[in-house]
Amino acid sequence: MSLDPSFVGRTYPPTAPYQVGREKIREFATAIGATDPAHHDLEAAQALGHPDLVAPPTFPVIVTMAASNQIIEDPALGMDYSRVVHGDQRFAYTRPVVAGDELVCTNTIEDVSTRGGHGFLTTRTDVTTVGGEPVVAVWSKIVVRGEA
Amino acid sequence: MELPAKTFRVTRADLVRYAGASGDFNPIHWSDRFATKVGLPGVIAHGMFTMALVGRAITEWAGSPDAVVEYGVRFTRPVVVPDDDQGTEIEVSARVREVTEDGLTRLDVTATCLGEKVLSQARATIRTTR
Numbered sequence: 001m002s003l004d005p006s007f008v009g010r011t012y013p014p015t016a017p018y019q020v021g022r023e024k025i026r027e028f029a030t031a032i033g034a035t036d037p038a039h040h041d042l043e044a045a046q047a048l049g050h051p052d053l054v055a056p057p058t059f060p061v062i063v064t065m066a067a068s069n070q071i072i073e074d075p076a077l078g079m080d081y082s083r084v085v086h087g088d089q090r091f092a093y094t095r096p097v098v099a100g101d102e103l104v105c106t107n108t109i110e111d112v113s114t115r116g117g118h119g120f121l122t123t124r125t126d127v128t129t130v131g132g133e134p135v136v137a138v139w140s141k142i143v144v145r146g147e148a
Numbered sequence: 149m150e151l152p153a154k155t156f157r158v159t160r161a162d163l164v165r166y167a168g169a170s171g172d173f174n175p176i177h178w179s180d181r182f183a184t185k186v187g188l189p190g191v192i193a194h195g196m197f198t199m200a201l202v203g204r205a206i207t208e209w210a211g212s213p214d215a216v217v218e219y220g221v222r223f224t225r226p227v228v229v230p231d232d233d234q235g236t237e238i239e240v241s242a243r244v245r246e247v248t249e250d251g252l253t254r255l256d257v258t259a260t261c262l263g264e265k266v267l268s269q270a271r272a273t274i275r276t277t278r
Binding site for chain 1: 156162165166168169170171172186187195196197199200201203204206207208212213214216217218219220221222223269
């Protein structure tokens with residue numbers, strides 16, 4: 001699938017704040033079998049110096065995946081999501097996500113290419129608090145598989 | 149230095165639980181009918197679920213849930229999860245590549261399923277001093 005290279009460098013408006021809940025962190029940690037008390041027990045998290053429960057490292061994908069709908073559903077880009085597979089994923093943390101965070105995502109398209117009939121799209125999502133404090137930067141590459 | 153390998157068993161029930169917790173309800177992670185229709189060998193684990201299990205291994209090696217400073221992977225091969233009680237297994241191992249003067253440890257991580265590498269260029273940087 002051919003993706004329009006003129007989208008490189010485009011930055012989308014910040015998304016509506018995502019409120020990180022304690023129970024969501026507990027649910028996510030349980031789903032991946034992460035038993036560290038800091039994901040489940042407030043006192044354990046605070047003993048490590050955090051204000052509230054600490055999310056596991058890949059938790060921010062919940063927030064960034066929802067935010068990426070802004071790109072995936074951009075009619076101008078014209079992506080067939082049923083043909084999308086995940087290529088690469090990377091997180092660079094300023095600090096862990098903690099319960100009580102209100103997170104805002106700013107999506108930027110870093111790279112677009114087409115090779116061997118497949119489209120490749122690299123996005124960078126800057127995740128900050130509503131107050132503008134950086135929390136984590138997230139890169140994601142998706143592959144839009146060409147028709148066989 | 150090699151870190152002790154870890155094995156994670158993954159069943160369909162785990163995929164359903166992860167779908168709910170993460171909000172990723174793509175039917176390739178729960179419907180054989182849909183997965184095979186789009187050319188996959190069967191229902192596959194969410195790449196982000198595999199990445200999360202490896203992330204868990206990394207935080208467990210670090211001995212701290214908040215130690216990860218940077219973490220990235222490339223998804224090279226899908227993890228096919230059969231519809232039975234056994235599911236499949238993901239083996240995770242890691243090697244210390246570098247320890248920096250400012251207390252960071254860089255790891256090269258390997259994740260395999262049925263002997264095949266499912267992640268490549270899996271790397272993490274962890275804080276080893278508080």
